[in-house]
C-alpha cells in the first residue's frame with residue numbers, strides 16, 4: 543500500500559525548524575560590528591560615542607538568541623539603528639509645543655559666536671511665520687559689536703519687531719522688555735538672542751544663568767555647527783553643564799554631508815535636535831528628522 547505522509551507532518555517540521563533558536567556568540571557579530579564601527583567613524587561620529595554604542599550592542603547581543611532564517615548582520619544593524627534613534631530621540635514638533643504653552647512662548651538661543659545663531663533665529667522666525675505664529679525678537683547679545691544691528695536687519699527683512707537697548711546694556715533687561723512687548727501686543731512667540739562671548743567664560747555663564755532665572759524661558763535652544771567636529775561636542779557639554787538646554791539646532795549641515803555631528807552632540811547632552819540649518823537663506827531650515835539621519839548613516 544502507498545505510504546502516506548501523516549496529516550500535519552510537514553507543518554510540524556516547518557514549525558520545529560522555524561522555532562529553533564541559536565545562541566549568538568561574540569565571534570558571530572565581531573565582523574559586522576567592526577564594519578559598522580568604521581562606517582560611524584568615517585561619518586564623523588565621535589570616537590567615544592561610537593565605542594560606547596557599539597560596546598553596548600555587543601554586550602546586549604552576545605548570548606542572545608537568534609531564530610533560524612534571521613541573519614546576524616541584520617540583527618546587529620537593527621540594534622544599531624535602534625541605539626542611534628535612542629540617542630537622537632524623537633523629533634520635536636515646535637508648532638505643537640507652542641500651541642501647548644501659554645503665550646507668549648519664550649524661546650532663548652544660546653551658543654558661541656560664528657556658529658550661525660543669529661541666522662538661525664531669523665530662519666526660525668520665518669518658519670514660525672509660515673506656520674501662522676507671530677514673533678518678536680529680543681536683541682539679547684548686547685556684548686558683541688554689531689550683534690544688535692545684525693538682528694535688527696533680519697527683523698526688518700522679516701517684518702518683525704526687534705526689542706533692543708544700547709550695546710553693553712543688561713541683556714536680561716532687553717529680554718524682559720521683549721516679553722512685556724509680546725504680552726502687550728498678544729504676540730505668540732519671543733525669540734531671544736543671547737551673547738556667545740563675554741569678558742570671560744564664567745561671566746558668560748553667570749549672565750545666561752541670570753537670564754534663565756528672570757525670563758524663565760519655555761525652551762532653551764543651543765546652536766552649534768555641524769562642521770566644528772569634536773569642538774562642538776566639548777562646547778555643547780560645557781553649555782549643558784552650566785546653563786542647560788532643552789534642544790539643539792545644528793547649523794551648516796549643508797557643509798557636512800556625513801551626518802555624524804548630530805549623533806555626537808545629541809549624545810553629549812542627551813537632548814533632541816529641533817532644527818537643522820541647511821544654508822544661508824531664511825528658508826534653509828528643516829525640522830530635524832532622526833530617521834532620515836539614521837538611514838543615511840547606515841546606508
Ligand code: GDP
Pocket residue numbers: 654655656657658659660661662738793794795796797818819820821822826
Ligand atoms: P552667529 O555669530 O553665531 O550669530 O553667526 P551668524 O548667524 O552671523 O552666522 C555666521 C555665518 O554662518 C554667516 O555667514 C551665515 O550666513 C553662516 N551660516 C549660518 N547658518 C548656516 C547654515 O546652515 N549653512 C551655511 N552654509 N552657512 C550658515
